Every structure is written in structure tokens, then in C-alpha cells.
Amino acid sequence: MDIEAIQKKYHQALAGLESNTRTVFGYERAVLIEGGNYPGIWLECGPLEGLVYGRKAPEVAIANHEVFFHHQRADGYLPCWIWGDRVGSSQIQMVVPIAKTALETATLTGNEAFLSKAYQACTAWDRWLSRNRDSRQTGLCEAFCQHDTGHDNSPRFKGLPRTCPDQNAAMCPDAGKLPYLAPDLSASVYGGRTALAEMARHLGRTSETAMWQEKAEALRQKILQHCYDPEDECFYDVDADGAFVKVRGDTLTRVLCEHVVSPATFERIYARHIKNPQAFWAPYPLPSIALNDPSFVRELPPNSWGGASQALTALRAPRWFEHYGKKEDLNELMQRWVEALLAAPEFMQQMNPWTGEFSTSAGYSPAMCVFIDFVDRLKLLDG
Structure with a gap:
């Protein structure tokens, strides 16, 4: 690859993130x-993007978490998004656990006060999820609508509501066969609890450390029991x-991202x-729906989690490829994304998994984060 072109694109990404x-x-x-098309910050992805950019601008890593804590309701609910003029409450919209990125942000910045604040906020969020997203009493986290997982226009939720009624994430729409026991949302809760255990240990809360570890493991077992098809x-x-x-989609990669499965099970899933x-x-890689799944949307329309390879999925990939020892494959994935972004006229949201052609939402921060990360x-720029 052309080092000069990489350097130029890298500076463009940093300038775009600053803007x-x-x-x-x-x-x-x-x-x-x-x-790009998105005038605010979303719980699904804002904390992770802040963490990635935070290696250059640590204050942003903190702010991209604290903005959610600042707007947390008294009952523990964290807003699904915050725009320039309002706060959203119509879904949960979570993927990478905010507790986990908060812990990593505290480690990155050495900010003990932030760690304590994050622990309190994420504990309250876990309680809200347990009270309001376990209506079937399985111990798992339920999906009520399409936007709960950020899977816009995905066949996973075909024909189902995008948001919850009355802008209330605690209300399940009376539609289809909802609520779903959601493996990825449950994995996010699991990952949050493992992070809360580590936070509690660091804060000297020994009994709470053990409690979170036990709750996390119980949930992990329930995910395997209910949501895994052997x-x-x-x-x-x-x-x-x-x-x-x-529907074989990137729901699978989100479960892997939280390290729910054993190495042996992972190897079988990975190969297959x-x-x-x-x-x-x-x-x-990685398309949002498996190429050979009947539900794959071959037209690849804008903002579609029906098939396109999404920058957000790429941004999360190092979090599980490295954990499971797939460094060479991660390098290949990263090289393909860097090549595609170099050829693209703008930093955009999604790309054709066969051609690498990008579409949707020029000026998209996650694509910029993918490039610099x-x-x-x-x-590629060392030396």
C-alpha cells in the first residue's frame, strides 16, 4: 500500500473526527x-468510538461515556441516543457494553473518579435491564424492537416495529412473536457484568466482585442453554x-465479541x-448477514444491516479476534478495510462485501475510527 496515501487519509480521518x-x-x-446522517451519539456505539479516538483525545473517551451517565434517569435507564436537541428513550440500542468500554477508558486515562461514577451508573443500568427486559423470566435480555440492537433494516426483525410504543423502552410492542430472547443483547449484559466485577475488585468491593462474577456466569450459561443451536x-x-x-447474521459476531463461548466451541463456529x-x-469481511443465508438482501440498500459489511462490525472485530487467537485473520480483515477506505471518496458507513464499494452517510465517525485504529x-505508518 502507498504510505503517502495512507498518511494523507489518516490525517483526513483525524480531521474528520475533530470536526x-x-x-x-x-x-x-x-x-x-x-x-454523516446521524446528528448525535448512540449508546450502541458512541462509547466505543470515544474509546478508540480517546487514544488521541482522552477527554473525548471520558465525555462519550459521561454524557450517558449525565442523562441517566432515576430508575437507571440510559438514553438510547442523545442528539443536539433531545434525548431518546424508545429503545435500548446496546451492543458493546458501556461498562466494559468505561472500564477500558478508566484504565486508559487513570481516572479513578470516573471509574467510581461508571460503576454506579452501570450497576443501575443492569438493574433497569433486569427489571424491564426479562418479561419471560428466563434471566436473558429481551429484544422488543428493531432498534434495540441497532439492526436497521435487517431481516432479523422483518415486519416488526422499529421502536417501542410511546417512546418507552420498557414497553414491548404487540406485534409478531415478540419479545425475542436476544443472544447479543444478553451477551452485552454478560460482558457488562464481567466488567462490573473487575470494577468492583478495583474499587475494593470484594463481596460485589463475587456477586457480579456469579451473575455473569449464570447468564452465560443461559445464553448457551436457550439461544445456541448446536x-x-x-x-x-x-x-x-x-x-x-x-437468520444467520452478525448477531453471532456480537456474541463472540463478549467471549461467551469456550475456545473449542469458538473454533467450530469460526470454521463453519x-x-x-x-x-x-x-x-x-464481515457482512451483516451471511452471504449464503436466504435472507441476505442482495440489493444492499442504504443503511442496511441486511447484508452490507458495516464499519461498526469491523471496529468491534479486534475485541474478539485477538481474544480467540486469530491475529493473522484479523490482520487480513484490517488490510482489506484499509484498502477499501483508501479507495473510497469519503468515510462512509457500509460497503459491498464483494467489491469494497462504500455507501451511506459520508462523514461517518466509525469509518474514521476504523481507519486510524x-x-x-x-x-503501517511506523518509521
Whole structure:
């Protein structure tokens, strides 16, 4: 790859991230917003993006978490998004656990006061989820609507509401066979609890450390018990009738991101699905739906989690590829993304998994984060 072109694009990414660092409703410090078509910060991704950019701007890593803590309701609910003029409450919209990125941010910045604040906020959030997203009393976290997981226009939620009624994330729509037992949302709660255990240990709360560890392991076992199909070696939603919703999508990668499965199970899943060029190992990995799944949306419309390879999925990939020892494959994935971004006229949201052509939302912060993170990890500009 052309080092001069990489250097130029890297500076463009940093300039774009600086431009997308702005104030939002009711919070005085600037945060890194999603950019492009998205005029605010989302719980699904804002804390992780802040953490990645925080290696250059630590104050942004802190702000991208504290903005959610600042707007946390008394009952523990964290807003799903915060725009320039209002705060959202119509879904939960979580993927990478905010407790986990908060712990990593505290480690990055050495900010003990932030760690204590994050522990209190994320403990209250866990309680809200337990009270309001376990209506079937399984111990798992339920999906009520499409935007709960940020899976816009995904066949996973085909025909189901985008948001909860009355802008209330505690209300399940009366539609389809909702609520779903959601493996990825449950994995996010699991990852949050492992992080809360580590926070408690660091804060000297010994009994709470053990409590979080026990709660996390109990949830991990429930995910495997209810949402894993050993015949397909895949994780699926479970509808209100107790049936698997058999869409092979990046829901699977989100479960892997929280290290729910054992190394042996991971290797089987990885060989069958992730590294399979007919499934997720496309020329430009990882598509949001397996290439060989009947529900794959071949038209690849804008903002579609129906097939396109999404920058957010790429940004999360190091969090599980490295954990499971897939460094060489991660390097290949990162190189393909860097190549595609170098060829793209703008930093955009999604790309064609066969051609690497980008579309949707120029000025998109996650794509900028992917570029700087992957260039740094590959050491393409060293020396």
C-alpha cells in the first residue's frame, strides 16, 4: 500500500473526527458524534468510538461515556441516543457494553473518579435491564424492537416495529412473536457484568466482585442453554413460541465479541461460519448477514444491516479476534478495510462485501475510527 496515501487519509480521518466532536443536548462538554446522517451519539456505539479516538483525545473517551451517565434517569435507564436537541428513550440500542468500554477508558486515562461514577451508573443500568427486559423470566435480555440492537433494516426483525410504543423502552410492542430472547443483547449484559466485577475488585468491593462474577456466569450459561443451536452451531433469537428465528447474521459476531463461548466451541463456529468464504469471510469481511443465508438482501440498500459489511462490525472485530487467537485473520480483515477506505471518496458507513464499494452517510465517525485504529494496529505508518 502507498504510505503517502495512507498518511494523507489518516490525517483526513483525524480531521474528520475533530470536526465531529461537538456538544449535544444538555451536556456542556464536546462528544464524538456518529457523523454523516446521524446528528448525535448512540449508546450502541458512541462509547466505543470515544474509546478508540480517546487514544488521541482522552477527554473525548471520558465525555462519550459521561454524557450517558449525565442523562441517566432515576430508575437507571440510559438514553438510547442523545442528539443536539433531545434525548431518546424508545429503545435500548446496546451492543458493546458501556461498562466494559468505561472500564477500558478508566484504565486508559487513570481516572479513578470516573471509574467510581461508571460503576454506579452501570450497576443501575443492569438493574433497569433486569427489571424491564426479562418479561419471560428466563434471566436473558429481551429484544422488543428493531432498534434495540441497532439492526436497521435487517431481516432479523422483518415486519416488526422499529421502536417501542410511546417512546418507552420498557414497553414491548404487540406485534409478531415478540419479545425475542436476544443472544447479543444478553451477551452485552454478560460482558457488562464481567466488567462490573473487575470494577468492583478495583474499587475494593470484594463481596460485589463475587456477586457480579456469579451473575455473569449464570447468564452465560443461559445464553448457551436457550439461544445456541448446536446443530447449526449458531446463536439465534428465540421468539415468544420458543422457536429459533433462524437468520444467520452478525448477531453471532456480537456474541463472540463478549467471549461467551469456550475456545473449542469458538473454533467450530469460526470454521463453519466466520472463516467460511460462502458465509462471513467475504472478500471484504464481515457482512451483516451471511452471504449464503436466504435472507441476505442482495440489493444492499442504504443503511442496511441486511447484508452490507458495516464499519461498526469491523471496529468491534479486534475485541474478539485477538481474544480467540486469530491475529493473522484479523490482520487480513484490517488490510482489506484499509484498502477499501483508501479507495473510497469519503468515510462512509457500509460497503459491498464483494467489491469494497462504500455507501451511506459520508462523514461517518466509525469509518474514521476504523481507519486510524487499523492503521495503528498494522503499524503501517511506523518509521
